[in-house]
Amino acid sequence: MNNKKFFSLKSLLLIYLLVTIAFPVLILFSNIRGEHIQSVFSSQQFWPMLQNSLITTLSATVISVTLSFFLAWLLNRSNIRFKSIFVVLFTIPMLIPSISHGMGLVLLFGDNGLITNLLGINIGLYGYPGIIMGSVLYSFPVSFLMFHDSFQYEDYTIYEAASVLGLSKWKQFLTITMPSMRRTMLSAVLAVFTMVFTDYGVPLMTGGTDMTLPVYMYREVIGMMNFSNGAVIGILLLLPAVAAFLLDLKNSGINASSSTVTKSYLIEPNKKRDILVYVIFGVVLILICLPIIAFICLSFVKQYPIDMSFSLDTITKLFSDGIGMYFINSLAIALLTALFGTCLSYFSAYITARSKKSISNKMLHFISMLSLAVPGIVLGLSFALTFKNMPFYSTIFILVLVNIVHFFSSPYLLAYNSLSKFNPNLEDVSQALGISRFKMLFSVYIPCTKATIVEMYSYFFVNAMITISAVSFLVNFRTMPLALLIPQLESQSFIEGTALVSLLILVINLIGKAIVFFVKRSISKGENQNSNLLSERD
Numbered sequence: 001m002n003n004k005k006f007f008s009l010k011s012l013l014l015i016y017l018l019v020t021i022a023f024p025v026l027i028l029f030s031n032i033r034g035e036h037i038q039s040v041f042s043s044q045q046f047w048p049m050l051q052n053s054l055i056t057t058l059s060a061t062v063i064s065v066t067l068s069f070f071l072a073w074l075l076n077r078s079n080i081r082f083k084s085i086f087v088v089l090f091t092i093p094m095l096i097p098s099i100s101h102g103m104g105l106v107l108l109f110g111d112n113g114l115i116t117n118l119l120g121i122n123i124g125l126y127g128y129p130g131i132i133m134g135s136v137l138y139s140f141p142v143s144f145l146m147f148h149d150s151f152q153y154e155d156y157t158i159y160e161a162a163s164v165l166g167l168s169k170w171k172q173f174l175t176i177t178m179p180s181m182r183r184t185m186l187s188a189v190l191a192v193f194t195m196v197f198t199d200y201g202v203p204l205m206t207g208g209t210d211m212t213l214p215v216y217m218y219r220e221v222i223g224m225m226n227f228s229n230g231a232v233i234g235i236l237l238l239l240p241a242v243a244a245f246l247l248d249l250k251n252s253g254i255n256a257s258s259s260t261v262t263k264s265y266l267i268e269p270n271k272k273r274d275i276l277v278y279v280i281f282g283v284v285l286i287l288i289c290l291p292i293i294a295f296i297c298l299s300f301v302k303q304y305p306i307d308m309s310f311s312l313d314t315i316t317k318l319f320s321d322g323i324g325m326y327f328i329n330s331l332a333i334a335l336l337t338a339l340f341g342t343c344l345s346y347f348s349a350y351i352t353a354r355s356k357k358s359i360s361n362k363m364l365h366f367i368s369m370l371s372l373a374v375p376g377i378v379l380g381l382s383f384a385l386t387f388k389n390m391p392f393y394s395t396i397f398i399l400v401l402v403n404i405v406h407f408f409s410s411p412y413l414l415a416y417n418s419l420s421k422f423n424p425n426l427e428d429v430s431q432a433l434g435i436s437r438f439k440m441l442f443s444v445y446i447p448c449t450k451a452t453i454v455e456m457y458s459y460f461f462v463n464a465m466i467t468i469s470a471v472s473f474l475v476n477f478r479t480m481p482l483a484l485l486i487p488q489l490e491s492q493s494f495i496e497g498t499a500l501v502s503l504l505i506l507v508i509n510l511i512g513k514a515i516v517f518f519v520k521r522s523i524s525k526g527e528n529q530n531s532n533l534l535s536e537r538d
Helices: 003-030 034-041 046-076 083-090 098-109 114-119 128-151 156-164 169-180 182-197 201-206 213-223 227-250 271-299 313-320 323-354 359-373 376-387 396-406 409-420 426-432 437-448 450-466 482-491 495-537
Strands: 301-303 307-310
Touching: 003 227, 003 323, 003 359, 003 376, 003 396, 034 227, 046 083, 046 128, 046 182, 046 213, 046 271, 083 128, 083 271, 098 114, 098 128, 098 201, 098 271, 098 482, 098 495, 128 182, 128 201, 156 169, 169 182, 182 227, 201 213, 201 482, 213 227, 213 376, 227 359, 227 376, 271 301, 271 495, 313 323, 313 495, 323 359, 323 396, 323 409, 323 437, 323 450, 323 482, 323 495, 359 409, 376 396, 396 450, 409 450, 426 437, 437 450, 450 482, 450 495, 482 495
Parallel strands: none
Antiparallel strands: 301 307
């Protein structure tokens, strides 16, 4: 790959990202007129909706971040067994759409919920309680993974010094642990706030009369085809996400040195503490698994809540109604998104991480990160306004395209961080030896980052399977993915069907995660065998 070809590919990639990320957002802005803004802001519904969105988002963010920090701290400060299994179990809520969490709460605690009927206690789910509970349920795994990763890089020598100086455990927590988590705490708060503020799945199911801005946008565009009002709300939803993105970018230097570990944290033996941690984790896992248990129960009953006897009628009805086509659509979209998304994000990371810093490289890096600041529901509407007259509109192609853009940044960062760890002089050495960039990419970088590539593929696949917001405005009957069946079946009061679809998505993603686990383990074994062979030769 000579410099001319390399520059051409970089230019094409930059144009592609500009067309699919920046251009649709600009089109969204251009569709707004003064009368549209006045119409939205003068509506009697607007200010109550804004209040509902802010109150539920702030409440859910505080609870979610606090809970995830507490769980990650307990996990990394105890000697319990099967820690990796607990990490996987705590992240199960990420494997189903947010709307499924809302539906799960309705099935459990709604007016005719399983637990409501069993105990005879109605908790008043609909409204703020339901929105906050559902939002916490689906958002806390994201911040949990952030905190868990940060705890892995704590340096125990600081704690040793504090103990020698006579600082108590509580003072060590306040003066060492909390400050070291400041950067992660900020990132977690921003990530969770953005997720909850722009989500319409949970409020759609559990909001009752307390409508939020994303639900209003969804109903305006899908129900009334009012793209102008939808665009105004889309910009409002975009503002906090962009602000959070810029604030996170500004503070990216905080604790930059925390990745250098001199000594891993030493956990003292304490059986009572470990037993307490097991109990707390058990309670949390029961609460996490309750919606999944509800899905399993209701997928195989005759008619909820009238006849709870075992039946396969739901499966028969869904397959006769063509669920197989939606399943194939979802699988095709997820596989294609994962394949092309991984290739594009990896190549973008290769250019920005392994090339000399230039204006074009900095621009490519910024645009690659920019999709983090565009909520799915806003991106979906932007694509609808930009490409609605194109021949590929409402095809599988545009659904794959929007999913790649929507989930681009996180896999890009995975690859960027991995590729940045290689010796910075490697390109100069290879150029002096006459080795092309193409050969370096395929002979050195890709083989050495296989585990990262598998993780990138998994991220694209899982998220493409569960997303609803980004594709809601871009589908038709023939291209509809499985996840979009959930709101459709719920509107038809086919509760058993929504439960079965949610369960099916979860099973597919669990199978996908299992495949990734075994592939990564095989890669790890292969690397160990190669290192052993090299040792024997030495």
